[in-house]
Amino acid sequence: MTQTIPSPTLSAGSWTVEPMHSDVGFTVRHLGLSKVRGRFNVFSGTIEISEDTVASSVRASVDLSSVDTNNPDRDGHLRTTDFFGVDANPQMTFVSTSVGPDTLVGDLTINGITQSVVFDLDFHGVAVDGYETTRAGFSATGQIKRSDFGIDFNAPLGVDGMLVGDKVTIELEIQAVPAA
Numbered sequence: 001m002t003q004t005i006p007s008p009t010l011s012a013g014s015w016t017v018e019p020m021h022s023d024v025g026f027t028v029r030h031l032g033l034s035k036v037r038g039r040f041n042v043f044s045g046t047i048e049i050s051e052d053t054v055a056s057s058v059r060a061s062v063d064l065s066s067v068d069t070n071n072p073d074r075d076g077h078l079r080t081t082d083f084f085g086v087d088a089n090p091q092m093t094f095v096s097t098s099v100g101p102d103t104l105v106g107d108l109t110i111n112g113i114t115q116s117v118v119f120d121l122d123f124h125g126v127a128v129d130g131y132e133t134t135r136a137g138f139s140a141t142g143q144i145k146r147s148d149f150g151i152d153f154n155a156p157l158g159v160d161g162m163l164v165g166d167k168v169t170i171e172l173e174i175q176a177v178p179a180a
Contacts, residue, residue: 029165
């Protein structure tokens with residue numbers, strides 16, 4: 001006798017980003033030679049899944065003071081008004097404006113400036129862990145110009161002629177759980 005166990009599905013309702021199994025990261029070119037990678041250690045988010053997927057939505061907030069590039073001096077500089085200005089603008093926020101099968105579009109606010117951003121979106125499925133918690137997995141990647149958000153600190157150096165590249169790639173690895 002064979003028993004069929006149904007696969008968990010992405011059910012409609014509220015889902016909460018689970019920070020312990022998620023990552024909000026970025027890369028930017030340094031001197032035009034290599035990519036510097038960083039991440040934010042404190043963030044939260046809510047995903048509202050609708051029966052009609054295109055009516056779904058995402059809201060997220062990132063504590064910019066939690067920036068971590070594995071270099072405390074650089075992290076300190078990133079917190080200043082040369083970059084994030086965390087004293088005046090401590091949060092980066094994202095509010096979706098449309099959700100498609102492979103794209104996520106929304107308003108990203110950094111430094112009090114809001115710009116539309118498009119992310120390539122991948123849904124990895126749903127699984128139940130050893131503690132019987134249902135989890136959904138997503139990846140998203142997008143690119144912004146930091147100058148579009150008033151972050152224009154630079155110095156003329158290197159192969160590209162500048163210390164820090166203007167293009168920043170944002171990379172998200174997200175696990176979400178049903179909201180309690």
